[in-house]
Amino acid sequence: MPSSQAGAKTALRDALLTSRRRRGPAGVAAATRARTSHLLASPEARRAALVAAYVSVGSEPGTTVLLDELRAGGRRVLLPVLLADGDLDWAPYDGPGSLVPAGRGLLEPATARHGTDAIAAADLVVVPGLAVDAAGHRLGRGGGSYDRALARVRVGTPTWVLLHADELDRDVPVEPHDRRVTGAVTEDGVVRF
Structure with a gap:
């Protein structure tokens, strides 16, 4: 990737992470509830028997309620396990008590x-990200773990x-290995591309 692309990705990541850290708790909680409601009401989620998702950390849009609601609705949920080489293994989510601290x-x-x-x-895959453009190019954290996983979907x-909402329709720098x-x-x- 040309250094200008790498620099553009780093600058955009930094700006988005700073913006996320500045969000107030009340607004974050309301956005989490709304996001969860929209996802669960979608035809795609209602039809899904198996959902691959993730456990949010830090300033990521929250997934705790989503994971529990998916299970309560009778869906099986797979969550990632980060491997030493940066790839993702997958294991079932059996409720909050089944989670343990891991690296990073x-x-x-x-x-x-x-x-x-x-x-x-999986019938539906839910992934983290920092931004997305109108064509579905996602900006992640830069490790490539989800790009590898998405290649298997x-x-x-x-x-x-x-x-x-303000992370949609961004100008996302793209590399050949990036998965939409x-x-x-x-x-x-829900916005479909």
């Missing part, structure tokens, strides 16, 4: 792992990033 400040399931290809069985599977998402969920609703 993450929480991951202590349940049996299903392998890196387990994401291919079946064609046609809804793959959505959770964002704040098919939609975004914000406090304003």
Whole structure:
């Protein structure tokens, strides 16, 4: 990637992370409730038997309520387990008590792992991100873990990033290995690309 692209990604990441840290708790909580409601009301989520998602940390849009609501609705949920090489294994979410602290400040399931290809069985995939453009190019944290995982998702599977509304339709620098998402969920609703 040309250094100007790398610099553009770093600058955009820094700006978005700073903006997230400045959000007030009341607004974050309201946005989390709205985002969860929109996602769960979507036809894609209502049809899904297996959802691959993640446990939010820090200033990421919250997923705690979403994960529990998905399980309460009878869906199986897979969560990532970060491997030493940066790839993602997948394990079932069996409620908050099944999560243990992991490296990089993450929480991951202590349940049996299903392998890196387990994401291919998901009917809906929900991933973290910092921004997305109108074509579905997602800006992540820069480790490439989700780009590798998204390469294993079946064609046609809804793959959505959770964002704040002002993180949509950004000018996202793109590298050849970057994988697109098919939609975004914000406090304003679901946007499909």
